Amino acid sequence: MARAAAKRPSPSQETDGESSQNARAREIKRVKRETITERTEFEDGSSPEPSSDEDSLPDLEDAAMSDDEDDGEDYEEPAYKDDILVKAYEASKQRQKGYIGATSKAGVLKSMNLVDFMCHRHLSVDFEPKMNFLVGHNGSGKSALLTAIAVALGGKAMTTGRGQGLKDLIRKGADKAVITVVMANSGPEAFKPDIYDPHIIIERTISLNGSSGYKFRATRDGRTVANKRAELTAICENFSINIDSPLTILTQDQARSFLQSSDPHKMYKFFLNGTQLSSLLETYESSTQNIRQIENFVKRQLDAIPDLKEKVETLNRKLVASEAVVKQKLKYKKVLNAMAWAYVTEKENERGRYENIVRENDEKIDQAQTEIHIREKTIIQLADKIRETEKDITNLDQSRKPLQKAVQDAKDKVKNEKRDLNEADITAIKEDIDAEKGGLKILQGKIDAKLRMNVDTQKSEHAKAVGDRTKYEELIAKLRKEKPRRQQQYVEKSADLKAAKRDVQEVQYRIDQQNSTARGIQDKINNLETQSVNRLSAFGQGLDNVMRDIQRTKWRHSPPLGPLGMFVKLDDMGYRDIIQTILGQTLCSFAVQDNHDRSTLIQILQRHLRSGYRPGTGINQVPPVLLHHGDVFDFTRGDLSHLGPTFLSKLTVENEHVLRLLVTLHQVERTFLARTVTEANNEMKKMHNSRTLDNVRFFSADFQQLSGTISSKQSGPTGQWRGFTLFTRDLKDEVQRARNELYACNADEQKLGQEKQAALAKVSNLESELLEISKQVDKVSKGIAPAEAKLDETRRKLAEMSSTEMENWEADREDRMRKIQAKEDQLQGFLEDKRKRLEKVEEYNEAILARQRDLDAHAPERQKQAKTMTTLVQQRAEVDIKKKHYEKSMNLYQERKNAAAAQVVEYQEQVDLWIPKAQNFCATRVYSEKTSDQLTQEKNVLDASIKDAEQQLGVDTEHLASEIVKAKALLREVVESINKMNRLQRIFNQAIKTRRLWWAETRSHTAIRAKTAFVVFENLRDMDGRLDFDHVKERLSLIVHSTTRTENEEGESTQRSHYKTAKNLSGGERSFSTVSLLLALWSTVPCPIRALDEWDVFLDAANRKVAAKSLMDGARESDGKQFVLITPQDMSGIEVNGPDTKVIRLADPNRNQ
DSSP: OHHHHTTSOOOSTTSTTOOHHHHHHHHHHHHHHHHHHHHHHHTSSOOSSOOSOTTOOOOOOOOOOOOTTSTTTSOOOOOOOHHHHHHHHHHHHHHTTTOOOOOOSEEEEEEEEEEEETTEEEEEEEOOSSEEEEEOOTTSSHHHHHHHHHHHTTOOHHHHTSOSSGGGGBOTTOSEEEEEEEEEEOSTTOSSTTTSOSEEEEEEEEETTSOEEEEEEETTTOOEEEOSHHHHHHHHHHHTOOTTSTTTEEOHHHHHTTTTOOOHHHHHHHHHHHTTHHHHHHHHHHHHHHHHHHHHHHHHHHHHHHHHHHHHHHHHHHHHHTHHHHHHHHHHHHHHHHHHHHHHHHHHHHHHHHHHHHHHHHHHHHHHHHHHHHHHHHHHHHHHHHHHHHHHHHHHHHHHHHHHHHHHHHHHHHHHHHHTTOHHHHHHHHHHHHHHHHHHHHHHHHHHHHHHTSOHHHHHHHHHHHHHHHHHHHHHHHHHHHHHHHHHHHHHHHHHHHHHHHHHHHHHHHHHHHHHHHHHHHHHHHHHHHHTTOGGGGGEETHHHHHHHHHHSOOSSOOOBOOGGGGEEESOGGGHHHHHHHHHHHHTOEEESOHHHHHHHHHHHHHHHTTTOEETTSSSSOOOEEEOOOOOOOOGGGOOGGGSOBTGGGEEEOOHHHHHHHHHHHOTTTOEEESSHHHHHHHHHHHHHTTSOSSEEEEETTTEEEEEOSSOEEEEEOOOOOSOOOOOSOHHHHHHHHHHHHHHHHHHHHHHHHHHHHHHHHHHHHHHHHHHHHHHHHHHHHHHHHHHHHHHHHHHHHHHHSOHHHHHHHHHHHHHHHHHHHHHHHHHHHHHHHHHHHHHHHHHHHHHHHHHHHHHHHHHHHHHHHHHHHHHHHHHHHHHHHHHHHHHHHHHHHHHHHHHHHHHHHHHHHHHHHHHHHHHHOSSOOOOSSOHHHHHHHHHHHHHHHHHHHHHHOOOHHHHHHHHHHHHHHHHHHHHHHHHHHHHHHHHHHHHHHHHHHHHHHHHHHHHHHHHHHHHHHHTTTOEEEEEEETTTTEEEEEEEEEEEEEOTTOOEEEEEEEEEGGGOOHHHHHHHHHHHHHHHHTTOOOSEEEEESTTTTOOHHHHHHHHHHHHHHHHHSSSOEEEEEESSOOTTSOOOSTTEEEEEOOOOOTTO
8 A cells, every 4th residue: 555655646735746936935925924023013103213302211111031942842743643644645645646747847957067077087968857877887987976966066075075175076187177067947947047048057167276166158159147156056046956955965975874873863963954954943043142142232231221310310400400591501502503504694695696686687698699599590581581582673674674675676566567558658549540530430431422423333332342341340350359358368267277276286285284283193192002101202202222322321420311201290181281382392301410421412312313213392303401410409489389380389390300400491480370361361460469479470271371570561372282292191091082183184184185176176177268268369360360361352342443533542541441450459569568567567566465464464573572672671670670689688687697696606605614614613504583693692691691690500501411411312322222122122032933933843744744755665665664753852763663474393483573773774674764764855855956876785676676666756756856866786677768767877987097
C-alpha cells in the first residue's frame, strides 16, 4: 500500500509540487497582515509628535515588557499517528493517480561549460529539466560538476569540501578557471524576461589571486547585462534557490557522513538548515536583541525623569516670584523683534511700491511696443499697397494710350473719308444730267413735231423704230439700276455670312471652354480619388517623387517644410472656397530657413516640373518657396478671434512655423470671415461704430472683400480658386458632387453642339443665297451688252429714215443721250464710291465706339485706383502719426521705469542690509501693524519699567526664563521619547510573537510532512522507519524497525523484532534511509534544483533499484524540480528510458591532464 502511495503526488498545500510562486504569495499575505497590525498599533490615538503647549507635558504610557520567553511555545503541535498520516498521504496520492508534474520553464539548469576547473580542461554538459544521472568512474570529475554548480550560483569553496578558497579550484597549470551556467528563463516565473529571454547565462571567472567576477549575459544578443553579485542574489531569490542549503546540493563528503553521526542534535540542525528555518530563527533572535536594547534605553530614560521634574518645579517657583517682570520682558522682547523686522517691512513696502511702478510701466512699454510693431507692419503693408496701386495706375495709363490713339486715328479716317465723299461733284453731275434731259426733252419735241408732218408709211416705221429704241433704252436703264441693287444685296449677304461664321466660331469657343472645364472637373475627380489614399496629392500631382527627392537631399540648415497645407486642417467647410482662394497658393508652397536650401529646392521643383509634377495651384509653374527664420513669436495679442470668426479661428494648424508663416503673410489672426458680403458690411459697421477697431478687413464666402476705416472703405470681388480641392470633409460626397458637375457640363456641351449645328446650317443657307445673288449680278452684267447692241441698231435705222434736219436732231439727241448716259455712269461711280466710303465711315465709327467703350471702362477703374491711392496715403500718414505717438509714450514709460528700477535697487540694497541684522536679532520674522517709530516709543517705556521692577526684586529674570524653558523642553523630549519607544516596543513584541508562532507552525507542518514521506519511502523496502522530532529539546531521531527470522536444529522458526537507530543501521539500510530522508525533506522545500553525490554508494542492487525508482518517481511527479544524481556505478538494472530522464556519462580520468 505504501509503495503504491509513493507513486502519486499529494495535492496538499505542502506537496513537493507546490510552486514557489504560491509559497511567495502566502509569505506576502502574511507580511501584509503583520504590517496592518503594526500600523494599527501606531494609530492608537496617541500622537508621536510633541505637544505644542510649552507648559504641558505628555503623560507617560505604560511600558509593555517583552514576553518572548513564551514566544513560539504558545503553538501546540498537533499529534498525528503515523498510520493516520500515511493513510492521508496515500489518499492524496490516489486522487492524483498518474499525475506527471509540470516541467519547469525557469530556474533549472540547461547546460554547463567548464574551462580549467578542477580536473577538467574543458567540459560541456547539457541537462534535462527533470532527472539527470551523472555516471562515471572515480576520478572522472563527477563531483567537480556539483562543485561548479555551487560555485557558479554563489556558494563558497569551503562548503563544497573541495578546498579552502576559490583559487584551489583552478586546474593545476592554469591561471584562471571559468564556469558558465545556462539557466532556463521563460514562462510566468521568468526573471526579467524583457532582458533575459529565453535563457540566463551566468559566467564566473576565478583567478589565481583568489578573486572572482561575474558576468550575466542574455542569450538573445549575447551582450553582458550585469556584472555585480547583486544580480545573482536577485536571480536566486526569484527562483527560491538557497545554494548553501544541504538539501540543494549534498556533496560527496556530506552524503558519506550524513548518517554516520547519530547525534540527534546534529540531525535536528541539519533539518533546520535544509528547510531554511534556521536562517529565519536567527533573524528573529537578532530582532529580539534589538528589542532588549530598546527596553534598556527606556529604563535609563525613566530613571532620569524624577530629577528633571524636580528641576522644573524649582525653576517654576522662582519664576512665579518674578512673573510680572517676565511678562514685561517677554513683551519687551516681542517689541524688539517687531522693531527689528519693522525696518525691513518698511523698506520692502517701498521696494514693492516701486516694483509695481516698474511692472506697470513694463506692461505699458509692452503694449506700446506691440502697437508700434502693428503700426510698422501696417506702414509696410500700406507702402506695398501704395506701390502696387501706383503700378496699377501706371499700367492703366499705359493701357489707355493705345486706345486713345486708336480712337483718334479712327476719327481722322472718318474725317478723311467724309472729306473725300465729293458731294459737290455729285450735285454738279445731277444738275448736268437734269440740264441734258431738259435739252433732250426739247429736242425730242422737235423730232416728234417733224415726224407728225411725214407720211403715214414713214410714220409707222419711224414710230416702231422709236418704240424699239425707247424699249431698249428703258431695258438698259433698268439693268443698270438692277446691277448696283444686286451688288448691295451681295454685300449685305456677305456681311450676314461673316456674322454667321463668327457665331459658329463663338459657339466653337464656348464648346472648347466647356471641354476645358470638363477636363478640369475630371482632373478634380481623379485628384479627389487619389486623396483617399494619399493626402499629399491634394497639393500637387506627382508630389510623391518630389518628396522622395527632398528626403534624399542633404540640406545645409534643415529639410524643407511643406507643402504647408499638410499641416493645416479646415474646421468649417462653409468657408472652404474663399479660404482656398486666399491661402491656396501658400498652402501649396514650401518653406526653408536658408537661401542656399531655397535655391536647391527650386531646382528640384523645376526638374520635376519637366517630368510630370503639377502643383496644386492649377498653374504649371514652380510654387513659391518661402524663406523663414524659425522665429516662434507671440501673436496672441493681435488675435481678434474673440471679436468674430477669423481665418485662424476656422483653421487648425499643427506646425508652429506654418502658423507663423500664415500670420506673417496673410494676417490670418486678424482677417475676418463672413457668409455674405451683406453680413461682412454689417459687421464692419458695428466694429467701426463701436470704435473696436480702426482698420478692418473682411472676406465673404460669396467671393467679395471689404477693408478700410470708418472714413475710407474699399470693396470688390476676389478671384476664384482654380487649383485642386485642398480641404475635404467627405471624399465620397466630393467625388459625387464633381461627377454631377461633369454630367451638367457634358449636357451643356451637347446643347452647344446643337447650337453649332444650327449656326452651320445658317452659314450654308447664306452661302447658297450669296451664290444665287452672284449669279443674278452676272446675269444683269451680261444682259446690258446685247441691249446696247440692239439700241445701236435701232438708232441706225432711225438715222436712215430721218432727213438732214432730223439727222442733226437725232445726232444731237444721241449725243445728249450719250452724255446723259456718261453722266449717269459717272454719277453711279460717284454714288458707289460714296457708299463704300460711308461703309468705311460706319466701320470707323464702330471702331471709335468700341475704343471709346474700352476707354470708358478704364475710367472708373482709374478713378477707383486714384481714390485708393489717396486713401492709402492718408492711412499711412495717420498710422505714422499714431506710431510716433506710441514711440513717444514708450520713451516716457521707459524713463519712468528706469527711475523706479533705480529706487527698487536702492531699497533692495537696504533690505539686504537689514534682513541679516533682523535675523541675528530674531530668526523668525515678526509682522506688526505699528511703524518703527511707534515701536521705538513703546520699547523705551517698557525698558524703563523693567529696570524699575528688577531694582525692586533684585533678580535677573532673563536668565531664569531661559533656564526653565530649557528644562521643560528636555523633560518633554524625554517623556515623548519614552512613549515612542514603548509604542515601538509593543509593535516589535507583537510582530516577533506573531512571526515566532508562524515559524513554529511552519516547522510543525514541515516536520509532519517529512515524517509522513519518510514512512512511505521506507515502506518501499518493507522497512518500518520513522522520524521522531523533539522541537523543545531540538532533537531528531531516526529509528528503523526490522524483523529477522532464525531456525533451530529442529527446524523451528523464530521471528525477532529489532529497533535500530541510525548508528546501528547496516551500510545498505543507512544509504536507503539517507535517500528516503532526502526525498522526505525535498518535498518540503521550494528550491527547483536538487543535487546528490554518490547516492547509491552503499546500496545493494535491490535497494539501489528501489531508491532509483523512488527518485525518478519523485522527479516525475514534482512540479518544476530538477534532479542531478551522481553515481560511480553504471545504470544497469535501472529503467532510465523515460522522456524526462537523461544519463550523462563522463569519460574515464586522464591522469596526464
